[in-house]
Amino acid sequence: MPSKKRVTVMRDVAKLAGVSHQTVSRVLNEHPNVKQETRTRVLEAMQSLNYRRNLAARTLVTRRSHTLGLIGFETTLFGPASMLHGIEDAARTAGYLVSIATVRNLERGEVLDAVDRLSQHAVDGIIAIAPKPAVTNGLLQAPAGLYCVAVGGAGDPDAVPTVRIDNAAGSRAATRHLLELGHRTVHHVGGPHDWPEAQERVQGWRDTLYEAGAPVPPVGFGSWNAEWGHRQGQELARDPGVTAIFCANDRIALGVLRALHEAGRRVPEEVSVVGFDDMPDSGYFLPPLTTVRQDFAEMGRRSLTLLLEHMAGGEDAGPPAHIVVSPELVVRGSTAPPPSR
Amino acid sequence: MPSKKRVTVMRDVAKLAGVSHQTVSRVLNEHPNVKQETRTRVLEAMQSLNYRRNLAARTLVTRRSHTLGLIGFETTLFGPASMLHGIEDAARTAGYLVSIATVRNLERGEVLDAVDRLSQHAVDGIIAIAPKPAVTNGLLQAPAGLYCVAVGGAGDPDAVPTVRIDNAAGSRAATRHLLELGHRTVHHVGGPHDWPEAQERVQGWRDTLYEAGAPVPPVGFGSWNAEWGHRQGQELARDPGVTAIFCANDRIALGVLRALHEAGRRVPEEVSVVGFDDMPDSGYFLPPLTTVRQDFAEMGRRSLTLLLEHMAGGEDAGPPAHIVVSPELVVRGSTAPPPSR
DNA sequence: ATTCCACTTGTTAGCGTTCACAATTTGAAG
DNA sequence: CTTCAAATTGTGAACGCTAACAAGTGGAAT
DSSP states (O other), X not given: OOOSSOSOOHHHHHHHHTSOHHHHHHHHTTOSOSOHHHHHHHHHHHHHHTOOOOHHHHHHHHSOOSEEEEEEESTTXXXXXXXXXXXXXXXXXXXXXXXXXXXXXXXXXXHHHHHHHHHHTTOSEEEEEOSSHHHHHHHTTSOTTOEEXXXXXXXXXXXXXXXXXXXXXXXXXXXXXXXXXXXXXXXXXXXXXXXXXXXXXXXHHHHHHHHTTOOOOOOBOOOSSHHHHHHHHHHHHHOTTOOEEEESSHHHHHHHHHHHHHTTOOTTTTOEEEOSBOOTTGGGSSSOOBEEEXXXXXXXXXXXXXXXXXXXXXXXXXXXXXXEEOOEEEOOTTOOOOOOO | OOOSSOXXXXXXXXXXXXXXXXXXXXXXXTOSOSOHHHHHHHHHHHHHHTOOOOHHHHHHHHSOOSEEEEEEESTTSHHHHHHHHHHHHHHHHTTOEEEEEEESSOOHHHHHHHHHHHHHTTOSEEEEEOSSXXXXXXXXXXXXXXXXXXXXXXXXXXXXXXXXXXXXXXXXXXXXXXXXXXXXXXXXXXXXXXXXXXXHHHHHHHHHHHHTTOOOOOOBOOOSSHHHHHHHHHHHHHOTTOOEXXXXXHHHHHHHHHXXXXXXXXXXXXOEEEEEEOOTTGGGSSXXXXXXXXXXXXXXHHHHHHHHXXXXXXXXXXXXOEEEEOOEEEOOTTOOOOOOO
């Protein structure tokens, strides 16, 4: 029996370096008061024994796991997936691992369950992709001392820190762009009516039309996908007065483009179309889509920063902070002046 | 000072239930030999104290964290993101949490680093999205006792268990479909030349042409995105002999569609196009894309099953198992018989 | 009754780390 | 040479849990 002890632990390193285990710990945690010479001796010992510290033991005593939790929804889509990526990227450089807990829907129960799973695993903080208030509210049930941040959506601003995009500004930019091209008004295909993001986009669009004195057409609310865009597009295509359509996201826009094409209405010559998000290949739609770009990854990174600040600030850190990032209009081939009559 | 002990631990539960802490542990771990009566008493105590067990302590002694690691690449794209989702979904029902470690590239160093991060956090196993051999090879450096599975790509079949798609079968189906429609031959726009998946797709396509006695046009290798598809599409559009194009994925197909459109070649009347993947909105391209569907989420789930089996099997479990899932051809509007001359 | 075994519970000792404190060494100042 | 504070190191005790064994039940078999 050659191997009695399978892994090397702090004690082994200590013995080899001729110091106590506590000194090894100090080296590991970069405690200032360690003589340079012993430090290198310990480091060499660690190297030669290929020592890796046992994080479970460390977590047990410090109550910090150096793991962050992510509550995600529809992480299969580009937006959430990119946020996840941004979060993980920033977390890694900050020395954290990210554990994920996806929720199947945005009901309270699912969210509470996710919080519970993560907190059992002793995550130090939670970032939630929270497109609906239920998620933010669920976060409030997190045990005291577990810091939470909501990204990408809705939530009581007094409750948790949030990172969100200025949806209204985005749709204002899109709508203004179309009006400036000379369109009499702009139609809108909305997202799901119970998503705050969808509402905010409507708001910015409506306000802009109103301010410009343009008529405000009725909005249809549906979902975020191309199928919905296609359906609404078919309807709008029938109305010859429609010359500009602003869609709540790029997928909807894709469906609208197809509907217009099927109806024989040319884009952008007869009808202009604008999306929202700027997905990876929106620039290769037919025609290339003018859209409002969101930097999801950046939002993810910012939310991580916010979480770390929140954690550092402690319990007594005043009202929650908020970050609002600005989207950017990307003009491509799907928009043009209206046909001259 | 009301709160001396902040959280309730096993001892508190034990005291309230009038048993020893070990009995509480037994209840928690569903040990068979606990009297029904005491079990309920303990459960009630846990409930009333809102007890949550400390997983770090459990991990410390059992050496099992009930956490799985995922090494991901380009998790922002639909395929990887869906796999991640499938994995997380299956992991949750199996009682595991998933921690992610994304790699910026597929170099050996990055992969080793990811393995290291995960193993430090004491994950019980690792699933790696491994489109290139470097990842699988990196997995071999994982400490003994840490089980690994590779999903979605390449790798030495003797090394680790894998889940992969039958790429060749997919492209055979696509190519056959086009030939059966009456096309004289089928052109192919390849993915990156150093991705085994891209190679396999070429293989299936080439074999099918060969068997059918059709001429085998040269292949261009590039990348996985629409921009590449657009570039190749422009070239192919110039050649009037091209009537059928099979693309290595849907994004490439999108670029090809645009190039053909710009060149005034109608799809599917003049040229048929087929993709690979079946992304969410491929059915809304112009025209709706015929493509080869991969069920990424299912692959994720399967890989988790495989990992758990591998873990249960222990060290002595013979050669690694492999799962190959079959893709499915989805016929839509982008394919039709060639124009009759 | 006695014996034995299965069932149920309790006791003790770690798991590998950090924390709090004690002990020692060092170096500069008196 | 003494003194004291700072720098450096070591010692024991947690952290909350499970493993291993011990010990106490009860009932069936002897």
